[in-house]
Amino acid sequence: MDLSLTPGQQMLRDAARDFLTREYPRKVIREIDETESGFSPELWRQMVDMGWVGMILPEEYGGMGSSFTDLGVLYEEMGAACLSSPHHSSVVLGGLTILEAGNDKQKKKILPSIASGQRILAFALTEPDYGWGPGSVKLAATRKNGHFVLNGTKLFVPDVQVADQILVVARTSSRGSPETGITLFLVDKGTAGLSSRILEGWTGDKLSEVIFNNVEVPASAVVGRVGGGWAPLERVLEKASIAMCAYSVGGMQRLLDISVEYSQNRIAFGVPIGTFQRVQDHVIEIVNDLEAARWTTYEALWKLDERQSDAPLAISMASVIASEGFPHSAEAAHRVHAGIGIDKEYGLYLYTKKARSLQHYLGDPVHHRKQVGRLLGM
Amino acid sequence: MRFENVYTPEQERAREALRKEVRELIKAKGKGVSGGPVDDRTISRDLLKRNKEFRIELGKKGWFMPTMPKKYGGAGLSPDMASVIYDELDVLNEWAADGFPGGVGPTSFVPNDHSTGMVGILNKIGTEEQKDRMLPPLVRGELVTWEVFTEPEAGSDLPSLQTTAVRDGDEYVINGHKMWIGGNNAPPDVLMTLAITDPNAPRHRNISVFLIPCNIPGVHIYPIDCLAPPYKNQIIFEDARFPASCAVGEGGDGWVAFNTRGGDGGREGERRRPIDELIDYSKETIRNGQRLSQDPEVQEIVTKAYVDNEIHRLLGLRNRWMAEQNRAGTAKKRTTYEGGQMTVYNKQLGPRNADALLKAWGPVALIANEPWGPMRGAAEMYHRHAIEQTHPGGTIEINKLRMFRSVIGPGTRIPAS
Numbered sequence: 001m002d003l004s005l006t007p008g009q010q011m012l013r014d015a016a017r018d019f020l021t022r023e024y025p026r027k028v029i030r031e032i033d034e035t036e037s038g039f040s041p042e043l044w045r046q047m048v049d050m051g052w053v054g055m056i057l058p059e060e061y062g063g064m065g066s067s068f069t070d071l072g073v074l075y076e077e078m079g080a081a082c083l084s085s086p087h088h089s090s091v092v093l094g095g096l097t098i099l100e101a102g103n104d105k106q107k108k109k110i111l112p113s114i115a116s117g118q119r120i121l122a123f124a125l126t127e128p129d130y131g132w133g134p135g136s137v138k139l140a141a142t143r144k145n146g147h148f149v150l151n152g153t154k155l156f157v158p159d160v161q162v163a164d165q166i167l168v169v170a171r172t173s174s175r176g177s178p179e180t181g182i183t184l185f186l187v188d189k190g191t192a193g194l195s196s197r198i199l200e201g202w203t204g205d206k207l208s209e210v211i212f213n214n215v216e217v218p219a220s221a222v223v224g225r226v227g228g229g230w231a232p233l234e235r236v237l238e239k240a241s242i243a244m245c246a247y248s249v250g251g252m253q254r255l256l257d258i259s260v261e262y263s264q265n266r267i268a269f270g271v272p273i274g275t276f277q278r279v280q281d282h283v284i285e286i287v288n289d290l291e292a293a294r295w296t297t298y299e300a301l302w303k304l305d306e307r308q309s310d311a312p313l314a315i316s317m318a319s320v321i322a323s324e325g326f327p328h329s330a331e332a333a334h335r336v337h338a339g340i341g342i343d344k345e346y347g348l349y350l351y352t353k354k355a356r357s358l359q360h361y362l363g364d365p366v367h368h369r370k371q372v373g374r375l376l377g378m
Numbered sequence: 379m380r381f382e383n384v385y386t387p388e389q390e391r392a393r394e395a396l397r398k399e400v401r402e403l404i405k406a407k408g409k410g411v412s413g414g415p416v417d418d419r420t421i422s423r424d425l426l427k428r429n430k431e432f433r434i435e436l437g438k439k440g441w442f443m444p445t446m447p448k449k450y451g452g453a454g455l456s457p458d459m460a461s462v463i464y465d466e467l468d469v470l471n472e473w474a475a476d477g478f479p480g481g482v483g484p485t486s487f488v489p490n491d492h493s494t495g496m497v498g499i500l501n502k503i504g505t506e507e508q509k510d511r512m513l514p515p516l517v518r519g520e521l522v523t524w525e526v527f528t529e530p531e532a533g534s535d536l537p538s539l540q541t542t543a544v545r546d547g548d549e550y551v552i553n554g555h556k557m558w559i560g561g562n563n564a565p566p567d568v569l570m571t572l573a574i575t576d577p578n579a580p581r582h583r584n585i586s587v588f589l590i591p592c593n594i595p596g597v598h599i600y601p602i603d604c605l606a607p608p609y610k611n612q613i614i615f616e617d618a619r620f621p622a623s624c625a626v627g628e629g630g631d632g633w634v635a636f637n638t639r640g641g642d643g644g645r646e647g648e649r650r651r652p653i654d655e656l657i658d659y660s661k662e663t664i665r666n667g668q669r670l671s672q673d674p675e676v677q678e679i680v681t682k683a684y685v686d687n688e689i690h691r692l693l694g695l696r697n698r699w700m701a702e703q704n705r706a707g708t709a710k711k712r713t714t715y716e717g718g719q720m721t722v723y724n725k726q727l728g729p730r731n732a733d734a735l736l737k738a739w740g741p742v743a744l745i746a747n748e749p750w751g752p753m754r755g756a757a758e759m760y761h762r763h764a765i766e767q768t769h770p771g772g773t774i775e776i777n778k779l780r781m782f783r784s785v786i787g788p789g790t791r792i793p794a795s
Binding site: 001002003004005006069256260263264274277280281283284287288291292295296298299301302303317320321369370372373376377378 | 379380381382383458657660661671672677678680681682684685688689692693695696698699702703710715716719722723775778779781782785786
């Protein structure tokens with residue numbers, strides 16, 4: 001047993017932490033968040049330069065062939081900074097789906113440009129009948145003269161505003177079980193009949209509504225097998241989920257750090273508020289959420305890297321814990337901070353709204369708890 | 379990262395050889411040494427005697443506290459090798475296997491907190507002469523020990539204890555009232571007792587530790603009728619005289635020793651059995667024509683409990699790993715809140731598990747009789763035991779206080795309110 005990071009992972013963590021602390025303090029994150037696109041081309045370029053964008057993809061496609069634990073280490077630091085970028089949509093969801101399901105031609109053409117950051121993908125699964133299982137996919141793709149025509153609405157899709165292409169999860173058949181009849185399409189954003197708008201509200205990343213109105217795509221846009229999209233997608237969703245768990249771990253760690261600091265510096269009734277046991281309780285709740293999420297997440301990452309058969313169970317369990325723990329920790333941090341917590345300049349709210357968005361992203365705690373039950377054979 | 383141990387072929391061979399040796403000892407000498415009722419008040423003297431004899435057999439091999447150095451009566455094994463022994467002994471620790479860490483039954487062979495805590499204190503403040511003299515009989519399992527700390531007016535606020543030990547020539551005279559005392563391996567031989575030796579010294583520096591033999595005049599032990607085993611006792615010291623050589627350390631260092639004692643990480647990081655029982659019983663039991671686990675509400679209760687217990691397992695694994703790193707001198711991160719966090723989690727998990735058993739199964743979870751009571755009736759005991767375990771070693775609230783102080787670190791300590 002060795003629960004320490006490898007020297008390489010420690011270097012990755014330290015480099016990411018130094019860079020993000022120096023260049024992307026909460027003030028800068030807030031400025032990016034307040035732009036219309038929520039996207040910083042400068043940050044994206046820096047992420048490419050540091051090798052973060054391609055790292056999880058194989059070397060033959062311009063990546064570094066890093067492990068999922070490596071990815072988790074990076075995501076933890078990105079979460080600590082509350083960073084927003086299309087990394088998760090484009091590389092983890094998009095790139096890994098192409099890698100899992102795509103043919104050789106697609107992999108050779110698409111993956112190197114994802115790894116170099118020149119091509120950005122968005123990933124569209126959820127719809128008005130919200131859910132992350134195959135049963136919730138209704139967007140219809142019908143054959144017409146050797147082409148496919150897509151009709152329907154995708155909802156809550158991140159990063160559409162900066163993407164070149166959208167990886168669309170569509171239904172080509174309604175017969176059989178919900179899994180059968182799912183087909184994946186890679187659709188250019190400029191295709192006729194495709195329109196999108198950013199949804200306003202209190203969301204961690206910019207989320208869009210994407211409407212497909214007789215969007216015609218060639219058969220070459222299909223990624224993988226017609227009707228065989230769900231199985232590879234399920235494997236990618238697992239990896240994408242555990243990456244976001246690591247992001248949440250980083251977020252909780254930062255919430256703990258700023259809450260501890262504030263509890264020692266803020267004076268009330270002539271003493272630091274950390275003197276009050278009611279305040280201490282909130283800090284302890286964050287510690288408990290954090291440590292539970294940290295170790296379930298890293299065990300799941302390890303199981304994934306080791307290709308252990310019970311990795312999906314570990315991932316769903318970590319997802320339950322992280323997606324409940326992050327918003328809960330944010331709430332506890334607000335209790336510690338009181339007034340200053342609602343001051344946008346202080347920036348605690350960045351974590352709070354991110355945590356709330358992430359609670360539902362890739363499946364809420366109820367979804368993952370049901371997965372746990374299913375995988376336990378209940 | 380690696381969440382499990384990987385062994386070289388050589389290590390595998392050593393583990394297998396040790397396993398074989400333990401099995402042989404159990405086969406040769408382990409007949410009728412355990413089992414019996416989980417209720418340690420009704421256990422027969424005869425079984426206790428056989429139990430002690432086997433514990434001494436283990437001690438001869440250094441296997442009662444296998445991680446202790448050989449010169450003190452241990453086997454000098456790594457915690458990992460020691461786990462081979464503990465795993466094999468589970469065959470005998472019938473009730474330990476049912477999810478009561480350290481074993482509830484009086485016939486547990488895994489050293490409990492009382493034994494490891496005493497060794498920890500001796501290691502911390504004992505002089506070399508004291509360690510050479512006192513450790514071997516404890517480590518070899520020859521002496522049953524109880525921690526004698528708490529008093530009627532000194533529980534969570536332990537430094538307020540009032541028992542006094544006054545030096546009189548080559549002896550001490552002890553007077554006082556101790557409460558909630560006792561462990562599994564009744565009856566005790568030695569009492570590890572905290573008492574005030576210098577009433578004029580400042581708080582925390584006025585307390586010393588003694589290893590007091592039980593068989594001296596003036597030591598009176600009275601059982602308390604508690605909810606669940608391990609049953610507790612009151613002890614009255616009434617002008618009891620014992621040799622000055624029973625003192626541990628230099629005197630006045632009792633509080634420091636108490637506060638920093640600890641086990642060897644033992645079996646932390648293993649899953650508790652009730653959660654497996656909860657899943658299996660729910661899957662196997664048919665009610666109203668369907669499996670209990672097919673009820674969505676039962677499913678939710680069981681999966682929540684599963685997640686809860688997995689967190690417990692992983693926090694334990696983390697602590698065990700940190701203990702190993704500390705022992706090897708390779709720790710990169712200082713251990714701070716982790717011990718307190720585990721204590722808090724542990725104390726909260728017991729009642730939550732009991733609640734899950736009751737909600738998922740209904741009233742059978744409160745029944746001891748076969749065939750109705752699940753887990754051979756242990757489910758009902760789990761309810762009582764979980765409540766009882768929330769207090770020893772400090773309440774949840776006291777442990778949260780300790781945890782917070784560790785979170786902010788010693789350098790930035792703020793005064794307690």
